[in-house]
Amino acid sequence: MMNNIIVMPMIIPLLTGIILIFLRSYTKTQRVFSILSSIATVVVSLVILNRIQHEGILRLDFGGWLPPYGILFVADSFSTLLVVTTSIVTSILLIYAFSSIGKQHEHMFFYPFIFFLVAGVNGSFLTGDLFNMFVCFEVMLLSSYVLITMGGRKIQLVESIKYVTINVLSSWFFLIGIAYLYGTVGTLNMAHLSVRVAEVGQGPLLTVISLMFLIVFSLKAGLLLYFWLPGSYSAPPTVVAALFGALLTKVGIYAMFRIFTLIFYHETVITHTVIGIMAILTMIGGSIGALAHNDIRQIVSYNVVIAVGFILAGLAISSEVAFQGAIYYLIHDMIVKALLFLIAGTMIYLTGKAKIQEMSGLIRNYPMLGWLFFITMLSLTGIPPLSGFISKVYLGQGAIETGSYLLLAVAFISGIFVLYSLLRIFLNSFWGETIISEDDDVPLKKGMLVPCVLFAIMTVAIGVGAEGLAPYVSDAARTLMNPEIYIDAVLQGNR
Amino acid sequence: MRINDVILRTVARIVVFIILTFGVELFLSGHNNPGGGFIGGLVLSSAFVLLYLVNDIETVRKGIPFDFKKIAAFGVLLAVGTGFGSVLFGEHFLTQAFGHFHLPIFGITELSTVVLFEAGVALTVVGVVVTIILTISEDV
Amino acid sequence: METLITVLVGLLVTVAVYLLLSRNLIRVILGTAVLSHAAHLLLMTMGNGLKKGSAPLLGENANSYVDALPQALILTAIVISFAVTAFLLVLAYRTYKKTGTDDLHALRGFNDE
Numbered sequence: 001m002m003n004n005i006i007v008m009p010m011i012i013p014l015l016t017g018i019i020l021i022f023l024r025s026y027t028k029t030q031r032v033f034s035i036l037s038s039i040a041t042v043v044v045s046l047v048i049l050n051r052i053q054h055e056g057i058l059r060l061d062f063g064g065w066l067p068p069y070g071i072l073f074v075a076d077s078f079s080t081l082l083v084v085t086t087s088i089v090t091s092i093l094l095i096y097a098f099s100s101i102g103k104q105h106e107h108m109f110f111y112p113f114i115f116f117l118v119a120g121v122n123g124s125f126l127t128g129d130l131f132n133m134f135v136c137f138e139v140m141l142l143s144s145y146v147l148i149t150m151g152g153r154k155i156q157l158v159e160s161i162k163y164v165t166i167n168v169l170s171s172w173f174f175l176i177g178i179a180y181l182y183g184t185v186g187t188l189n190m191a192h193l194s195v196r197v198a199e200v201g202q203g204p205l206l207t208v209i210s211l212m213f214l215i216v217f218s219l220k221a222g223l224l225l226y227f228w229l230p231g232s233y234s235a236p237p238t239v240v241a242a243l244f245g246a247l248l249t250k251v252g253i254y255a256m257f258r259i260f261t262l263i264f265y266h267e268t269v270i271t272h273t274v275i276g277i278m279a280i281l282t283m284i285g286g287s288i289g290a291l292a293h294n295d296i297r298q299i300v301s302y303n304v305v306i307a308v309g310f311i312l313a314g315l316a317i318s319s320e321v322a323f324q325g326a327i328y329y330l331i332h333d334m335i336v337k338a339l340l341f342l343i344a345g346t347m348i349y350l351t352g353k354a355k356i357q358e359m360s361g362l363i364r365n366y367p368m369l370g371w372l373f374f375i376t377m378l379s380l381t382g383i384p385p386l387s388g389f390i391s392k393v394y395l396g397q398g399a400i401e402t403g404s405y406l407l408l409a410v411a412f413i414s415g416i417f418v419l420y421s422l423l424r425i426f427l428n429s430f431w432g433e434t435i436i437s438e439d440d441d442v443p444l445k446k447g448m449l450v451p452c453v454l455f456a457i458m459t460v461a462i463g464v465g466a467e468g469l470a471p472y473v474s475d476a477a478r479t480l481m482n483p484e485i486y487i488d489a490v491l492q493g494n495r
Numbered sequence: 496m497r498i499n500d501v502i503l504r505t506v507a508r509i510v511v512f513i514i515l516t517f518g519v520e521l522f523l524s525g526h527n528n529p530g531g532g533f534i535g536g537l538v539l540s541s542a543f544v545l546l547y548l549v550n551d552i553e554t555v556r557k558g559i560p561f562d563f564k565k566i567a568a569f570g571v572l573l574a575v576g577t578g579f580g581s582v583l584f585g586e587h588f589l590t591q592a593f594g595h596f597h598l599p600i601f602g603i604t605e606l607s608t609v610v611l612f613e614a615g616v617a618l619t620v621v622g623v624v625v626t627i628i629l630t631i632s633e634d635v
Numbered sequence: 636m637e638t639l640i641t642v643l644v645g646l647l648v649t650v651a652v653y654l655l656l657s658r659n660l661i662r663v664i665l666g667t668a669v670l671s672h673a674a675h676l677l678l679m680t681m682g683n684g685l686k687k688g689s690a691p692l693l694g695e696n697a698n699s700y701v702d703a704l705p706q707a708l709i710l711t712a713i714v715i716s717f718a719v720t721a722f723l724l725v726l727a728y729r730t731y732k733k734t735g736t737d738d739l740h741a742l743r744g745f746n747d748e
Contacts (some may be wrong), residue, residue, distance in 0.1 A: 007588045014575055021568035062589040131708055138715045147721055149729075157730040158742045161660070166725065168667045168719055174710055175674040182705070183681030231745045298745070515698045533714060631728060
């Protein structure tokens with residue numbers, strides 16, 4: 001059975017990006033082509049997701065080299081769910097980009113780099129090889145470096161220096177971790193690694209190596225080591241910030257789930273406790289940051305941090321129900337964070353100001369935007385029937401079953417802080433006396449409103465239709481909980 | 496201040512061709528011996544950089560009227576394309592094929608799609624390196 | 636040989652950390668370059684890349700074969716670090732042009748005008 005289809009979520013964006021470089025001067029063609037190709041990616045990834053339900057985990061050996069010798073792509077429900085969400089989020093964000101990014105960016109290869117970024121993200125989700133994951137990370141990061149600097153405003157340049165340096169350092173740790181792991185167990189195929197680690201037993205040496213990977217992915221995901229995140233997510237244009245907020249940290253989170261459920265799951269007392277403590281500190285720190293700042297972009301960025309802590313609390317709890325909660329939350333967060341960043345960016349576009357005290361009464365001028373923000377706020381807080389609710393239920397259930405009451409308490413209290421930080425924006429900026437007179441009313445473009453509405457519809461749809469997602473999510477959680485399923489699918493007996 | 500660069504100019508005229516030949520040699524030997532697309536491409540691009548050093552940018556642009564960004568993009572397209580080609584033939588992604596062909600002058604020669612892939616890599620490297628150098632030097 | 640290279644790696648990391656912690660932007664970039672070289676050497680040492688032997692897959696009559704994987708990993712890592720370093724250099728240059736300073740202390744904090 002040929003599974004070439006599972007490389008498509010990476011190859012379609014890659015080829016699209018390359019072809020778009022040749023179409024540099026034809027803006028219209030670029031737009032049409034990019035939206036068509038991103039829709040194609042969505043369709044392909046949905047097909048993969050459905051095939052997994054019938055045929056189990058799919059794998060593709062590049063060039064026909066059987067594992068553990070060759071590089072391979074593996075698609076299980078967990079990775080494919082994230083690929084689907086990534087593709088959908090990118091398609092909708094592209095619509096926003098059409099009306100907001102401006103000719104100059106479109107001329108400077110903006111769309112190609114968006115697609116290279118998506119190729120890197122999808123590649124990281126789908127790969128079954130640790131070094132290949134490093135390469136996909138770098139494809140994603142290099143594109144993000146370009147996207148964050150594009151436009152060349154002073155703040156972008158200054159922030160990107162910090163962003164790039166921090167990421168170079170974390171990539172270095174990644175390489176070092178790979179070197180140690182290869183020196184210790186002599187393989188880099190993730191399924192094979194799992195078998196070898198289980199054979200040798202996860203001794204102190206391997207645990208130290210696993211903590212090394214924890215540092216790497218914490219830097220990428222913003223778990224406790226999030227100090228670089230608010231600055232660099234506040235600097236670039238709205239679409240890019242939304243793309244970063246929705247996708248980049250999620251790749252780090254995905255990698256952490258993969259590594260600590262598939263390979264290093266033997267010494268949970270050490271590794272998962274550390275992850276739990278880091279998650280708690282992340283949620284506390286993120287909450288403080290979200291309350292301390294008055295710049296709307298920073299508040300929104302700190303909300304990303306809180307979400308990272310929340311999702312990894314699911315990994316720290318490490319039960320099937322908690323995994324289900326974390327997966328639901330990952331999907332929910334990718335959509336709602338994109339929406340939140342878009343609304344924040346639109347507010348700045350409309351008023352020309354970024355501080356929340358300087359805006360007021362926006363709901364009178366732009367009622368639709370105000371209500372969209374309200375929905376976002378409720379969804380992030382976890383009010384039923386929106387998409388945040390179901391994940392919080394599952395996570396709470398998992399925490400109670402395993403007796404992780406501290407994690408549970410912090411996770412749910414952080415929800416209140418999320419609510420408060422967003423309510424602050426709502427009360428300051430949307431309520432109160434309007435400061436914009438009818439004459440200088442900047443019209444809200446349709447192209448900006450439509451993507452926000454689409455995201456809002458999705459958060460409602462996921463909340464109401466959680467039942468439809470349930471088989472996929474529970475399959476994903478089951479695979480995470482039982483590494484043998486993954487190993488059997490990849491190695492198929494030839495260990 | 497004008498630098499007297501007669502020696503550089505004279506040497507460069509010959510050396511550029513030596514470097515280019517060496518680059519191609521490295522590129523072709525890469526199949527079974529040390530070498531390959533990346534290293535060959537780096538050597539090739541060093542020849543271009545030397546040209547830019549000796550002459551000014553405008554002169555070189557007249558002689559080599561390519562957009563190096565497009566060359567890089569074409570290289571990636573070629574590299575991904577060969578991988579994608581195997582999908583069209585119903586093989587695993589990135590599967591390479593090779594065969595022995597009887598060519599007029601060379602006799603029986605082994606030809607492989609890996610060469611196409613490597614050519615893509617080499618073009619990408621040339622394109623990217625020259626673009627980087629030009630970006631830094633253009634607006635001084 | 637392995638011990639020697641490991642010591643060298645340690646030395647390179649020391650130098651790189653010193654450079655990374657300095658205030659000058661160019662020094663920081665040099666630091667990242669040295670850092671990545673240390674990682675490549677470590678990959679070589681850890682992956683038994685220092686052993687002698689023939690290349691695998693090309694012949695069947697050699698006494699010992701080397702593991703080809705570390706070389707492949709290092710080549711990939713070199714390409715990536717090459718790209719990142721080049722990007723960082725251009726970025727530093729642009730930042731210097733825009734802000735007129737290459738002192739990291741002067742570039743602190745998030746202030747958007």
